[in-house]
Amino acid sequence: MSLLEVRGLSKAFGGVRAVANVTFEVNAGELLALIGPNGAGKSTCFNMLNGQLTPDAGAIAFEGQSITGMKPRQVWRRGVGRTFQITATFSSMTVRENVQVALLSHHGRLKSLFTRACDQFVDEANALLERVGMRPQAERPCSVLAYGDLKRLELAVALANKPRLLLMDEPTAGMAPKERIALMALAADIVRTDNIGVLFTEHDMDVVFAHASRMIVLNRGELIAAGAPAAVRADPEVQRIYLGSRH
Amino acid sequence: MLQISKIHSYYGQAHILTDVSLEVNAGEVVVLLGRNGAGKSTTLKSIIGLVRPASGAVVFAGTRIERLAPYRIARMGLGYVPEERRIFTDLSVLENLEVGRQPPRARAPTWDFEKLGALFPNLREMPDRLGGRMSGGEQQMLTIARTLMGNPACILLDEPSEGVAPVIVDQMAEAIRGLKAAGVAILLSEQNLHFAMEVADRAYIIEKGGIRFEGTMQALSANAEVQAQYLAV
Amino acid sequence: MSPDAFAVQFLNGLASASTLFLIAVGLSLIFGVTRIVNFAHGSFYMLGIFVAYSLVTRIGDSPFGFWVSMLLAALVVAIVGLLVELVLLRRIYQAPELFQLLATFAVVLIVRDATLAIWGPEDLLGPRAPGLKGSVDILGRQFPTYDLVLICIGPAVLAALWFVLTRTRFGVLIRAATQDRDMVGALGVNQAWLFSGVFALGAFLAALGGALQLPREPANLGIDLVAIGEAFVVVVVGGMGSIPGAFLAAFIIAEIKAMCFAIGQTTLFGVSFSFSKLTLVVEFLVMAAVLIWRPWGLMGRPGAATRNAAEIEVPLKPADARTRKLGWVVLIALVLLPLVGTAFPYTIVLSIDILVAVLFATSLHFIMGPGGMHSFGHAAYFGLGAYGAGLLVKQLGWPMEGALAAAPVAAAVGALIFGWFCVRLSGVYLAMLTLAFAQIVWSIAFQWDELTGGSNGIVGLWPAEWLSEKWAYYYLTLTLTVAGVLLLWRVLLAPFGYALRAGRDSPLRADAIGIDVFHTQWMGFVLAGAVCGVAGGLFAFSKGSIAPEAISVGRSIDGLVMVLLGGIQTLSGPVVGAALFTWLQDLIAREFQYWRAALGFTILVLVLAFPLGVAGSIKRLFVKEVA
Known part of the structure; x- marks a missing residue:
């Protein structure tokens, strides 16, 4: 059984098909890259997987159980973490507090009215920050972080509930080449040690070819290719609509 | 044509640019390379007036412009293409271009829908398409075309290759070469060294808000140390 | 309800809808371009009535003088609006949304007292419009001719605005600025004047709406807050920034109110119920219903109203x-x-x-x-x-x-x-x-x-x-x-x-x-x-x-x-x-x-x-x- 099974996923906006009959799966222990031109339906696809959008048709199963049509917070409770293309963090809190909120939520403690929040799960939060290399910046307000650091913070937040599947929407966009490699190496390391699955979208083909175990290609909402990176790279259709001449 | 000398810029209390100087000559393509957060966008915004430099001088075509409002700078023939594209999604392609339209000026090529169509063939086929209904690549074309409608002598291009498909990156490179051929000077910001190599004549490297390297593209490509230190290649 | 009473109330509703539209559309335009929720908009409406009173009592004896007074009153208030924009708002476009609100509310207070100082506390009833003092026969009932003219003005203004917004460069720039005003500036458009122009236009429309009310209701000092309340409801029901939306909402709300008046006291399920008393809340009930059904108003679009990013906050800490x-x-x-x-x-x-x-x-x-x-x-x-x-x-x-x-x-x-x-x-x-x-x-x-x-x-x-x-x-x-x-x-x-x-x-x-x-x-x-x-x-x-x-x-x-x-x-x-x-x-x-x-x-x-x-x-x- 695959970790995530997606069958016949479809979504239209105002008559325009954004995602049409897309089928794929993600296995534990692999990094699956989802690539395609802007507007191909990658983000729509992602948003359906974590429950932000409800699919028009199709089924999504996580660990054998349907999560189709669930709300994001329910999907998260099942063990699916996510990072966003445009980083989404709590700008009025410190770096550690961002992780603490996720931990409080994971442990079901957010309804508490009188305990002091900033004293709870400090060690666990520090450990997560350590893992993504953000421990030295734990006390800083999240609003002053550099872009690459925000991305790493997001990863720490997404890991707070020990997810078995991680969805990463353009995890390295806006980073320098070395930072990109470092972040994806980190993701690959988490995949190995925790035996989780990662699905990510990416425009930087160096990153994709360096880290993806497999890849799938979307164009105009349809899945046009799937397979090992080398095979997909050689596919003439993929070269024509996406990769261009240089890859 | 464009000289920036010793500008300092702030966002609120944060000191973003320290002592940045650079220049762009007529008909030249200059690239400002650096990582995210290095100060590339702020440099371009400080030139066009969206961020007001606290000190230093910006001279365009012989006139000091660092205290002028963005619209005045744009009217002098200095165009700006933002990183986020900022297309007017509720307006059609033609209306988007209309917003950018300025009278023709001497010593700069004049653009209209026909000529832009030659540069960006996709746009020619969709004059009435709403901006919001276009693909990311098409929007990238439109945002450049819109700025060209102001008949600029020089344009500032903020990260044209960021977040678009590799095919579109190829088309962008093609368009930039076309603009250079037409006689438009270009200052572009980039993190993508390969892309910069394809289009630029000279490069500056910015890191933590200050210029760390300047030289020709040949000099940069020969200098592996600088590449590793500042561009994390 | 008899058909004739219904017809007259329906027409009454249309006349009110015209006025409501004139106030609301200006508010909507100003919000669209400047992102300022202008509390002082009701004050422009009120000023319109008072200025029109002063002009009409001096030069409004002839039909020509009357209509010139209407336009002049609107122009005078447009200039007041322009001054408010130049002196005050221009300094606070970058300020947080709520501060802008507070500033425009301060303008409400100042205009209220200025009006009190100039025109005094008494209600002022203007003369009826020369040449339109009579009434026409609608199914055997009398309906004022002036109100028929008023009914036509709303759609006429809508058509004129529509033309300006879609067919002129000024209109294209307004629509562009509604989406991204900084970008418009970076493309060489002097947005300061665009803002001033839109603000003055909005004030003009509100004041025109006010001036045209002069023959129908007395100029009264409390009317500013009533007007802004109604205009907000119309704009929100129609969708912030949508002009046809404002028109539709003005029509719906004015008609529902008119119908409440028409029904009046009635007995429902054995309980006597006064519909005319309902008029004070009915627009708010409509608004609540619309917002629950369509959270962005009838013709608004999601996201249009939430552009202003929140201020970056320093993390909260327990007291030291x-x-x-x-x-x-x-x-x-x-x-x-x-x-x-x-x-x-x-x-x-x-x-x-x-x-x-x-x-x-x-x-x-x-x-x-x-x-x-x-x-x-x-x-x-x-x-x-x-x-x-x-x-x-x-x-x-x-x-x-x-x-x-x-x-x-x-x-x-x-x-x-x-x-x-x-x-x-x-x-x-x-x-x-x-x-x-x-x-x-x-x-x-x-x-x-x-x-x-x-x-x-x-x-x-x-x-x-x-x-x-x-x-x-x-x-x-x-x-x-x-x-x-x-x-x-x-x-x-x-x-x-x-x-x-x-x-x-x-x-x-x-x-x-x-x-x-x-x-x-x-x-x-x-x-x-x-x-x-x-x-x-x-x-x-x-x-x-x-x-x-x-x-x-x-x-x-x-x-x-x-x-x-x-x-x-x-x-x-x-x-x-x-x-x-x-x-x-x-x-x-x-x-x-x-x-x-x-x-x-x-x-x-x-x-x-x-x-x-x-x-x-x-x-x-x-x-x-x-x-």
């Missing part, structure tokens, strides 16, 4: 030793106050008012600041607390203590119901829906004579025997206020408070880490409502009465002013703001006939001098930048 020490000093001073206060009895009275205001403002800050929900109708929960307690004493004979204890319950029940609707929305739409609910509470208090005493309110609400001395009541108020404020602060530093801020900072991320944002905000809304109810109860027993006046839109606005004055980003902000505002208001109102204008100017000075609020600015002086 120095702040705690300062808190103790203030508290001890407050406890000792009655000792000196016996020499100045008024000090105690004013202090009670201040404490009530502090509790009110702190509860509003709780949902506005950390909750991110900008309530424009916090008076509703104040009113529910006050009236709830009052009714329990008067109708059920409860003792004062029990009634006061029930005040937060009454307010919480109201917040539970209203909040369920409001929390679904955000930004301006949320603000308007909270305002609508507050208006509904207000008009029930105002209209239900038998139960609430109508405009006189409930009188004879006095504290229990042991609290009858002013100092005793002061200590009760002090105790409850301090308890309420500390409770809210504590909750903000608890996990629940973090969840609340998480939902405000990034609903997307909050949802993606398992936070039920809706539920969290809803419960925050209820908690704030309950604490506000205590303030209402304390208020009623301190004054000995509660009347609709005390829970009107004015109180909601006062609350906003207090919170913003103190600074929305600091926990102590609402405390400082409430104290300062109440004290200032008391001082100015006692000393000065034109206290509204004085208050308005004070607000403007504070807004321009302390963009972070008073407490926020002081904090900035003492606390180094965290980075």
Whole structure:
């Protein structure tokens, strides 16, 4: 059984098909890259997987159980973490507090009215920050972080509930080449040690070819290719609509 | 044509640019390379007036412009293409271009829908398409075309290759070469060294808000140390 | 209802729709381009009537003179609008949304007193339009000819605006600026003049709407707030920034009102019910219904109203030793106050008012600041607390203590119901829906004579025997206020408070880490409502009465002013703001006939001098930048 099974996923906006009959799966222990031109339906696809959008048709199963049509917070409770293309963090809190909120939520403690929040799960939060290399910046307000650091913070937040599947929407966009490699190496390391699955979208083909175990290609909402990176790279259709001449 | 000398810029209390100087000559393509957060966008915004430099001088075509409002700078023939594209999604392609339209000026090529169509063939086929209904690549074309409608002598291009498909990156490179051929000077910001190599004549490297390297593209490509230190290649 | 009565009321509705459209469309245009919710728009409407009165009584004898007066009046007000834009708004386009609101509200106060000074307090009834004094026969009933002309003006203005917006460069630029004004500037368009032009155009349309009303209703000083209330409803129902939406909404609301008048007193299911009394709330009911069904208005689009990014906030921290020490000093001073206060009895009275205001403002800050929900109708929960307690004493004979204890319950029940609707929305739409609910509470208090005493309110609400001395009541108020404020602060530093801020900072991320944002905000809304109810109860027993006046839109606005004055980003902000505002208001109102204008100017000075609020600015002086 695959970790995530997606069958016949479809979504239209105002008559325009954004995602049409897309089928794929993600296995534990692999990094699956989802690539395609802007507007191909990658983000729509992602948003359906974590429950932000409800699919028009199709089924999504996580660990054998349907999560189709669930709300994001329910999907998260099942063990699916996510990072966003445009980083989404709590700008009025410190770096550690961002992780603490996720931990409080994971442990079901957010309804508490009188305990002091900033004293709870400090060690666990520090450990997560350590893992993504953000421990030295734990006390800083999240609003002053550099872009690459925000991305790493997001990863720490997404890991707070020990997810078995991680969805990463353009995890390295806006980073320098070395930072990109470092972040994806980190993701690959988490995949190995925790035996989780990662699905990510990416425009930087160096990153994709360096880290993806497999890849799938979307164009105009349809899945046009799937397979090992080398095979997909050689596919003439993929070269024509996406990769261009240089890859 | 464009000289920036010793500008300092702030966002609120944060000191973003320290002592940045650079220049762009007529008909030249200059690239400002650096990582995210290095100060590339702020440099371009400080030139066009969206961020007001606290000190230093910006001279365009012989006139000091660092205290002028963005619209005045744009009217002098200095165009700006933002990183986020900022297309007017509720307006059609033609209306988007209309917003950018300025009278023709001497010593700069004049653009209209026909000529832009030659540069960006996709746009020619969709004059009435709403901006919001276009693909990311098409929007990238439109945002450049819109700025060209102001008949600029020089344009500032903020990260044209960021977040678009590799095919579109190829088309962008093609368009930039076309603009250079037409006689438009270009200052572009980039993190993508390969892309910069394809289009630029000279490069500056910015890191933590200050210029760390300047030289020709040949000099940069020969200098592996600088590449590793500042561009994390 | 007979067909003829129906026809005449329908036409009446159309005539009102024209006026409503003229006010609302200007508001919508201004909001679209400048992103400023212009509270002063009703003032332009009011000025339109007054200026038209002065012109028509001088040169309006001929039809030509009359219509020239109409246009001239609108032009004069357009120039006033232009001045407001040039002198004030231009300085605050970068300021937070709520500060802009506060500034335009200050303009309302100033214009109100200026009008009072120029035209005096009496209602002024203008002459009827020359050449259009007669009426036409509609199914055997008389209908004024002038109103037929008015009916045509609305669609004509719509057509003209439509032409300008789609066929002219100015219109294309307006539409572009509505989306991204900075980009328009970077493309070489002088957006300053674009803004001024749009603002003047909006003022022109509002004033024209006002001037055209002159033959139909008297020029009256209170009409500015009525007009802005109605215009807000129309704009929100139609969709912020949508011009056809404003037209459609004006039509629907005016017709529903007209029909309520037409039906009048009727018997439903054996109960006599007055539909004409319903007219005070019917537009708010329509708005509530529309916003629940379509949260962005009939023809609005999602996201259009929430462009202004929130200010970046410094993380909240538990108070440090120095702040705690300062808190103790203030508290001890407050406890000792009655000792000196016996020499100045008024000090105690004013202090009670201040404490009530502090509790009110702190509860509003709780949902506005950390909750991110900008309530424009916090008076509703104040009113529910006050009236709830009052009714329990008067109708059920409860003792004062029990009634006061029930005040937060009454307010919480109201917040539970209203909040369920409001929390679904955000930004301006949320603000308007909270305002609508507050208006509904207000008009029930105002209209239900038998139960609430109508405009006189409930009188004879006095504290229990042991609290009858002013100092005793002061200590009760002090105790409850301090308890309420500390409770809210504590909750903000608890996990629940973090969840609340998480939902405000990034609903997307909050949802993606398992936070039920809706539920969290809803419960925050209820908690704030309950604490506000205590303030209402304390208020009623301190004054000995509660009347609709005390829970009107004015109180909601006062609350906003207090919170913003103190600074929305600091926990102590609402405390400082409430104290300062109440004290200032008391001082100015006692000393000065034109206290509204004085208050308005004070607000403007504070807004321009302390963009972070008073407490926020002081904090900035003492606390180094965290980075």
